[in-house]
Amino acid sequence: MEKTFNLSRREDGIAVLTMDVPGETMNTLRSEFGPEISEVLAEIKSDSSIKGLVLISGKQDSFVAGADISMLDACKTAEDAKFLSQQGHVVFNELENLSIPVVAAINGACLGGGLELALACHKRVCSLHPKTMMGVPEVQLGLLPGGGGTQRLPRLVGVTKALDMMLTGKQLRPKQAVKLGLVDDAVPESILLRTAVEMALADKRPTKKKKQSIVNQVLEGTSAGRNIIFDQATKQVAKKTQGNYPAPNKIIDCVRQGMTKGMIKGLEVEASHFAELVMSKESAALRSIFFATTEMKKETGAGDVEPRQVKKAMVLGGGLMGGGIASVTTTKAKIPARVKDINEAGLSNALAYAYKLLDKGVKRRHMTPAVRDNTMALMTTTTEYKGIKDADIVVEAVFEDLALKHQMVKDVERECGENTIFASNTSSLPISQIAEVASRPENVIGLHYFSPVEKMPLVEVIAHEKTSAETIATTVAFAKKQGKTPIVVQDGAGFYVNRILALYMNEAAQLLLEGQSVEHLDKALVKFGFPVGPMTLLDEVGIDVGAKISPILENELGERFMAPAAFDKLLADDRKGRKNGKGFYLYGGKKKTKEVDETVYSVLGLKPGVDTEASEVAQRCVVQMLNEAVRCLDEGIIASARDGDIGAIFGIGFPPFLGGPFHYIDTLGAGNLVKMLENYQTRYGDRFEPAAKLKQMASEGTRFFDA
Numbered sequence: 079m080e081k082t083f084n085l086s087r088r089e090d091g092i093a094v095l096t097m098d099v100p101g102e103t104m105n106t107l108r109s110e111f112g113p114e115i116s117e118v119l120a121e122i123k124s125d126s127s128i129k130g131l132v133l134i135s136g137k138q139d140s141f142v143a144g145a146d147i148s149m150l151d152a153c154k155t156a157e158d159a160k161f162l163s164q165q166g167h168v169v170f171n172e173l174e175n176l177s178i179p180v181v182a183a184i185n186g187a188c189l190g191g192g193l194e195l196a197l198a199c200h201k202r203v204c205s206l207h208p209k210t211m212m213g214v215p216e217v218q219l220g221l222l223p224g225g226g227g228t229q230r231l232p233r234l235v236g237v238t239k240a241l242d243m244m245l246t247g248k249q250l251r252p253k254q255a256v257k258l259g260l261v262d263d264a265v266p267e268s269i270l271l272r273t274a275v276e277m278a279l280a281d282k283r284p285t286k287k288k289k290q291s292i293v294n295q296v297l298e299g300t301s302a303g304r305n306i307i308f309d310q311a312t313k314q315v316a317k318k319t320q321g322n323y324p325a326p327n328k329i330i331d332c333v334r335q336g337m338t339k340g341m342i343k344g345l346e347v348e349a350s351h352f353a354e355l356v357m358s359k360e361s362a363a364l365r366s367i368f369f370a371t372t373e374m375k376k377e378t379g380a381g382d383v384e385p386r387q388v389k390k391a392m393v394l395g396g397g398l399m400g401g402g403i404a405s406v407t408t409t410k411a412k413i414p415a416r417v418k419d420i421n422e423a424g425l426s427n428a429l430a431y432a433y434k435l436l437d438k439g440v441k442r443r444h445m446t447p448a449v450r451d452n453t454m455a456l457m458t459t460t461t462e463y464k465g466i467k468d469a470d471i472v473v474e475a476v477f478e479d480l481a482l483k484h485q486m487v488k489d490v491e492r493e494c495g496e497n498t499i500f501a502s503n504t505s506s507l508p509i510s511q512i513a514e515v516a517s518r519p520e521n522v523i524g525l526h527y528f529s530p531v532e533k534m535p536l537v538e539v540i541a542h543e544k545t546s547a548e549t550i551a552t553t554v555a556f557a558k559k560q561g562k563t564p565i566v567v568q569d570g571a572g573f574y575v576n577r578i579l580a581l582y583m584n585e586a587a588q589l590l591l592e593g594q595s596v597e598h599l600d601k602a603l604v605k606f607g608f609p610v611g612p613m614t615l616l617d618e619v620g621i622d623v624g625a626k627i628s629p630i631l632e633n634e635l636g637e638r639f640m641a642p643a644a645f646d647k648l649l650a651d652d653r654k655g656r657k658n659g660k661g662f663y664l665y666g667g668k669k670k671t672k673e674v675d676e677t678v679y680s681v682l683g684l685k686p687g688v689d690t691e692a693s694e695v696a697q698r699c700v701v702q703m704l705n706e707a708v709r710c711l712d713e714g715i716i717a718s719a720r721d722g723d724i725g726a727i728f729g730i731g732f733p734p735f736l737g738g739p740f741h742y743i744d745t746l747g748a749g750n751l752v753k754m755l756e757n758y759q760t761r762y763g764d765r766f767e768p769a770a771k772l773k774q775m776a777s778e779g780t781r782f783f784d785a
């Protein structure tokens with residue numbers, strides 16, 4: 079079998095150990111490498127001519143991407159998982175205890191177990207390659223660093239910074255890693271190996287710990303001080319995870335036990351907690367998201383049709399969405415974008431939006447002002463259709479007015495090229511209606527972003543029946559360059575995400591009208607696992623936007639989408655939400671915490687205070703979303719349950735630890751969900767009528783995914 083590790087000896091006595099997993103684009107750590115690694119370490123120990131060791135990757139631009147996640151998925155029992163962690167401990171301890179200096183030379187992704195491998199080396203040097211990132215993202219998989227990271231990281235960079243890295247899964251760029259003391263140096267890739275060899279020859283071990291502030295020395299140097307750190311971290315975790323994610327508290331416990339009872343005890347605790355987490359349903363759900371998004375990275379959205387290259391884009395409308403779309407086009411995709419608006423205000427908004435994003439990079443010192451300014455130059459503005467003949471794609475992001483969008487379709491067909499794609503950012507109008515005036519309907523498509531555009535990873539690519547496969551593939555590729563995760567959905571009012579969201583929001587509105595308070599509703603859904611509650615979301619999206627979409631959905635999809643009439647009183651009272659400072663919450667106040675605008679109850683003629691059990695409140699809203707998601711799959715609006723899960727998680731923050739609506743239905747059981755819906759249908763009306771496909775699955779006892 080081809081070897082993964084190759085040891086080569088140099089004249090100067092330094093041996094270079096190259097890791098290169100055969101047939102893989104990325105190096106990952108697998109249990110099967112154990113015997114090979116032990117053999118190599120034995121050879122090194124027995125060869126007195128070897129004065130030092132450099133560990134390097136044979137991959138072009140990645141070091142080690144962590145333990146092989148599919149290997150973790152294959153664990154059948156906690157014992158299986160514990161063995162993996164303990165095996166890693168043995169190998170890394172052996173590496174760390176070599177009598178010769180060991181230096182890791184890092185180029186590209188060095189994540190999870192990959193960083194833990196590097197931490198077991200005596201020194202680390204990384205390249206300045208843009209793909210060189212170091213971090214322990216295990217927490218994003220519902221796991222913890224199980225290769226000694228919970229013990230070595232705090233001892234290298236300090237407890238506070240180690241906890242920050244492990245609890246957020248953040249990835250550090252080279253200069254940040256040097257500053258933190260995670261690596262000893264960061265050098266151009268061309269001299270990475272040479273620098274590592276020189277480090278090994280110099281052999282001034284161990285790495286000097288970075289000087290800590292007096293406060294940190296006291297906090298970290300005493301058990302009382304460390305307990306303050308652990309208690310604060312535990313409080314922050316509780317607030318952020320609402321108790322829905324077990325990994326963070328186990329990470330804190332590993333560090334706490336390791337720092338008080340020593341590394342050996344710490345590693346024991348780490349292996350046990352790691353094993354429990356690998357077998358947890360939360361980690362299984364989060365790993366399924368990793369596999370889904372990795373699989374989607376390779377899909378064109380239109381089979382094997384090759385996308386056309388987008389060398390220039392145009393954005394119509396420089397407002398909140400248009401500004402965001404133009405900004406991710408220039409700052410992420412690095413594609414020139416020409417923004418057209420009817421007035422200078424819109425244009426300056428788009429420019430300011432991009433500048434703000436770029437300047438954050440300059441302030442965080444991972445971008446130079448020159449790079450910021452060169453990137454800004456990619457965005458040009460105009461109030462007329464000038465300089466766009468060569469635009470490969472035009473994205474319109476103006477308000478939801480069909481006549482205006484029709485006019486833009488005609489303008490673009492007149493002013494641009496034959497193959498120029500007209501992509502509409504509409505959030506509700508069927509694309510077929512927008513395309514009905516097009517002389518080249520095959521070039522018309524929906525490209526629906528979510529606000530804030532630079533933060534929300536999802537875009538819906540909406541094909542109407544005449545959209546060409548090439549248009550789909552080109553639009554999907556364009557969105558990926560913007561750093562988006564696109565799902566291709568079929569044309570229909572509200573497409574997928576807004577459609578399932580609308581019923582969830584309507585149910586929240588019903589609950590409000592039944593006397594639940596605004597804050598109780600929001601707290602209930604945040605506790606369930608959503609990033610924000612429905613009333614906060616309505617304020618953010620805009621109450622007026624919601625009111626505009628509901629009748630379209632009701633008209634096209636049926637009366638279950640009818641929004642509660644009382645909500646018209648909000649618009650009559652000019653309550654649009656955050657955008658005009660009047661909604662369910664007060665805005666512009668001095669207080670940091672948001673306060674409910676109590677006058678909203680009198681506008682709606684309500685007396686709040688019913689506040690039933692939070693889980694019941696959440697369940698009523700969530701089952702509406704689940705039921706409609708099943709209808710969308712049944713009608714072919716989404717191509718698969720996988721896309722439905724990713725769409726809901728990346729589009730509206732459906733709780734990732736539940737794996738998405740379809741994974742969650744499998745967890746609940748279709749039969750149980752039907753019973754819940756039928757119970758609500760009896761109590762609250764036909765809007766809870768279970769979807770036909772759901773009833774069929776309940777009777778057949780089937781699931782969306784293999785168990």
Ligand SMILES: C[C@H](O)CC(=O)SCCNC(=O)CCNC(=O)[C@H](O)C(C)(C)COP(=O)(O)OP(=O)(O)OC[C@H]1O[C@@H](n2cnc3c(N)ncnc32)[C@H](O)[C@@H]1OP(=O)(O)O
Nearest residue numbers: 103104143144145146147187189190191215223224225372
């Ligand atoms: C004991 C330890 O503490 C436990 C762990 O280490 S758990 C794992 C921790 N590591 C991670 O979470 C990193 C996961 N990987 C990533 O985030 C990204 O792959 C990356 C940032 C490394 C690279 O991203 P990108 O350049 O877009 O490449 P991407 O398409 O994602 O990956 C390329 C290939 O590597 C695979 N891969 C990457 N990381 C992997 C991992 N940890 N396990 C298994 N496969 C992995 C991908 O599945 C993909 O496979 P393919 O060749 O069949 O398509």
